[in-house]
Amino acid sequence: MAWRARWAGGVCAAALWLGLGCGGAAAQGTGATWPNPGGDVQGTRYSTLTDITPANVSTLVQDYAVQTGSTGSHEGQPLVIGTTLYLVTPFPNRLVALDLANSGAVKWTYTPPSNEYARGVACCDVVNRGAVYSGGNIFFATLDNTVAAVNATTGAEVWRTSMGDPGTGLTMTGAPLVVNKRVIVGSAGGELGIRGWIAGLDIATGKQMWKAYNTGPDADVKIGPNYKSYYAKDKGTNLGTATWPGTTLWQQGGATVWGWLTYDPVLKLLYHGTANPGVWNPDMRPGDNKWGASVFARNPDTGAVNWAYQITPHDSWDFDAMSEFVPVDLPFGKNASRKLLVHFDKNGFAYTMDRATGQVLVAAAFEPVTWATGINLTTGLPTLDPSHAVHQGVTTGNVCPSPFGAKNYSPSAYSPLTKLFYVPAINMCDNIQALQAMFVQGTPFMGADVTMLPGAGGFMGELVAWNPVTGARAWSVQEPLPLYAGALATAGGVVFYGTLDNWFKAVDAKSGALLFQTKLECGIAGNPISFTGADGKQRIAVYTGVGWIAGGLGTGTCPRSGWDDNHAGPPPGGPPDPNAPTSGAVHMFKLP
Amino acid sequence: MHVIRVLSAAVALAALLHPPARAVVPQPDTMRGIASPAATLSSAGEGRRVYLKLNCYGCHGMHGYGTMGPNIAGEGDVTEWIYAGGAQGMPSFRALMTSTDILNMNAYLKSIGTPVEPTFTHWWEAVPSQ
Numbered sequence: 001m002a003w004r005a006r007w008a009g010g011v012c013a014a015a016l017w018l019g020l021g022c023g024g025a026a027a028q029g030t031g032a033t034w035p036n037p038g039g040d041v042q043g044t045r046y047s048t049l050t051d052i053t054p055a056n057v058s059t060l061v062q063d064y065a066v067q068t069g070s071t072g073s074h075e076g077q078p079l080v081i082g083t084t085l086y087l088v089t090p091f092p093n094r095l096v097a098l099d100l101a102n103s104g105a106v107k108w109t110y111t112p113p114s115n116e117y118a119r120g121v122a123c124c125d126v127v128n129r130g131a132v133y134s135g136g137n138i139f140f141a142t143l144d145n146t147v148a149a150v151n152a153t154t155g156a157e158v159w160r161t162s163m164g165d166p167g168t169g170l171t172m173t174g175a176p177l178v179v180n181k182r183v184i185v186g187s188a189g190g191e192l193g194i195r196g197w198i199a200g201l202d203i204a205t206g207k208q209m210w211k212a213y214n215t216g217p218d219a220d221v222k223i224g225p226n227y228k229s230y231y232a233k234d235k236g237t238n239l240g241t242a243t244w245p246g247t248t249l250w251q252q253g254g255a256t257v258w259g260w261l262t263y264d265p266v267l268k269l270l271y272h273g274t275a276n277p278g279v280w281n282p283d284m285r286p287g288d289n290k291w292g293a294s295v296f297a298r299n300p301d302t303g304a305v306n307w308a309y310q311i312t313p314h315d316s317w318d319f320d321a322m323s324e325f326v327p328v329d330l331p332f333g334k335n336a337s338r339k340l341l342v343h344f345d346k347n348g349f350a351y352t353m354d355r356a357t358g359q360v361l362v363a364a365a366f367e368p369v370t371w372a373t374g375i376n377l378t379t380g381l382p383t384l385d386p387s388h389a390v391h392q393g394v395t396t397g398n399v400c401p402s403p404f405g406a407k408n409y410s411p412s413a414y415s416p417l418t419k420l421f422y423v424p425a426i427n428m429c430d431n432i433q434a435l436q437a438m439f440v441q442g443t444p445f446m447g448a449d450v451t452m453l454p455g456a457g458g459f460m461g462e463l464v465a466w467n468p469v470t471g472a473r474a475w476s477v478q479e480p481l482p483l484y485a486g487a488l489a490t491a492g493g494v495v496f497y498g499t500l501d502n503w504f505k506a507v508d509a510k511s512g513a514l515l516f517q518t519k520l521e522c523g524i525a526g527n528p529i530s531f532t533g534a535d536g537k538q539r540i541a542v543y544t545g546v547g548w549i550a551g552g553l554g555t556g557t558c559p560r561s562g563w564d565d566n567h568a569g570p571p572p573g574g575p576p577d578p579n580a581p582t583s584g585a586v587h588m589f590k591l592p
Numbered sequence: 593m594h595v596i597r598v599l600s601a602a603v604a605l606a607a608l609l610h611p612p613a614r615a616v617v618p619q620p621d622t623m624r625g626i627a628s629p630a631a632t633l634s635s636a637g638e639g640r641r642v643y644l645k646l647n648c649y650g651c652h653g654m655h656g657y658g659t660m661g662p663n664i665a666g667e668g669d670v671t672e673w674i675y676a677g678g679a680q681g682m683p684s685f686r687a688l689m690t691s692t693d694i695l696n697m698n699a700y701l702k703s704i705g706t707p708v709e710p711t712f713t714h715w716w717e718a719v720p721s722q
Binding site for chain 1: 651659680682713714722
């Protein structure tokens with residue numbers, strides 16, 4: 001609790017300190033520290049620090065940088081508690097504590113045993129999306145499917161729990177979230193026929209207290225008597241099997257949880273999305289394929305489902321719904337304050353929902369979309385464009401967004417000052433043909449031939465400032481390459497983000513005007529954070545390091561590895577630079 | 593065939609020292625109706641068919657140049673890998689491939705980048721239309 005936001009002001013201060021907020025709203029944002037993957041448990045990635053402003057951010061300088069000793073995409077973000085920064089490296093995963101009072105000197109490194117088999121079954125680079133702090137311990141998951149609790153002061157292992165065998169195709173890449181006495185973790189591996197799940201571990205012992213699959217019978221999904229759905233399409237018994245008619249492929253049905261977990265302390269609900277249903281070939285799995293590409297509101301203590309909503313029924317385009325679902329309170333319609341849940345989906349639509357019921361209040365495209373013409377707010381269903389349906393043996397052209405999504409893992413940020421979300425977006429399309437596929441355990445179970453295409457307009461990335469109440473853009477900044485890194489919003493009125501072509505940038509939160517940019521040694525696939533340095537002044541930190549998937553989007557790998565080690569031809573950005581760094585890094589910035 | 597037998601003995605020894613990482617468990621309902629048609633293509637063509645059918649392309653790329661797994665285009669003999677799997681995330685395919693399949697796979701991999709490289713995707717058709 002002590003790490004929650006400390007908004008100044010009157011009678012609300014004590015409540016906010018406790019994370020309870022004023023008038024039923026939960027405090028949002030972090031201050032001196034950064035204890036959760038998304039800053040606060042809501043995942044707003046909002047810093048309440050105000051030293052850095054539009055007026056002075058142009059003078060920002062690098063304080064120092066520390067190499068991680070790892071290659072591959074550095075997709076997550078560090079944590080900061082007191083004067084210690086904690087980072088988790090890509091696989092083999094190590095937890096490293098850096099002394100912020102001593103120019104980032106390494107305090108200790110925790111290196112759990114690692115199973116190299118995980119490297120080969122990780123579909124999308126050997127990434128890790130970060131750790132979480134609670135009660136004196138750091139918790140993180142490893143690619144080879146263990147969850148570790150480590151003493152934040154000493155680096156000693158408190159417990160370590162195995163969650164499964166990478167030989168089955170299972171991996172874990174997401175960041176945990178701690179809610180009450182549970183460490184919540186989720187599976188990856190949907191491209192390898194894994195049946196996706198989410199689990200709650202006991203914070204003191206690591207014992208698994210509950211596990212919910214996202215496909216299959218209601219009992220497995222933890223849909224029980226308290227379940228409700230706003231829409232008829234999501235009501236019924238055992239929809240996790242009944243919506244896979246004529247097949248048992250729900251047993252290899254994907255719907256993993258490799259994205260972000262969020263929590264609303266007021267409604268006491270855990271929110272998470274699920275990835276695409278497997279196999280990619282949609283003709284092999286008729287039906288809606290619940291609960292792929294869906295959102296769940298669960299009781300974090302038991303895993304029981306409160307409500308669910310399937311965002312993309314019968315997902316045929318790899319539209320995972322794993323991106324963050326961020327609870328915010330905003331004036332909406334006749335309500336002075338409504339409890340909303342905001343989500344930017346890979347499918348290209350931004351959803352503003354009632355987070356108590358799952359009702360979709362606003363749904364609008366935030367990037368070009370061709371597979372559907374809109375979302376019907378009465379039925380909750382997308383209005384499909386039949387010409388962009390995907391079928392076996394037939395190439396469907398110009399599907400927008402591409403399987404990279406209109407927004408990928410890269411998390412958005414929200415500012416309660418501007419009431420805008422800042423969304424790292426991707427403007428790409430694809431031609432896709434479904435192929436017959438056979439399940440072989442531990443191998444990719446996909447059945448698709450995909451050709452990626454740049455979206456229209458001459459740009460592939462865009463930072464979009466989005467009004468979740470009106471469902472409209474406030475402004476956007478176009479980037480030549482897809483944005484594959486998260487955003488940070490600050491109370492100083494600045495938004496930070498990084499690009500694959502090595503730029504770290506700051507823009508005005510109100511206008512999008514470029515205020516600061518610096519070119520780093522490698523591209524950025526990580527998410528900036530803000531905290532208070534040992535001198536009491538605001539800092540910004542961000543990872544560099546781009547692996548083979550992100551590098552394939554245009555720049556090649558940097559640090560040099562992966563693609564050039566394993567691949568015959570150079571990535572689209574050209575041959576690897578022989579002088580490129582051999583390690584990712586975390587960069588610290590400050591005002592002079 | 594003789595070559596394969598010799599190699600198999602070596603691979604069997606290797607497998608004892610480095611046991612296959614994973615038993616392969618095909619799921620019955622995903623196998624139904626999609627068994628490979630009778631061989632109708634060249635050895636490289638049938639190798640391409642097996643390459644697609646057994647999901648090799650998911651790791652090694654649609655044309656063998658690598659994605660999440662390494663580049664294997666032009667490899668001369670992948671028998672040992674097929675039998676024993678790999679410690680960095682490749683299961684054994686021993687239970688799913690015949691010696692003829694392996695010869696065909698080797699022929700396909702050698703053909704990549706040559707004028708006779710088969711590039712079809714419809715592996716489930718007797719004579720692939722695409």
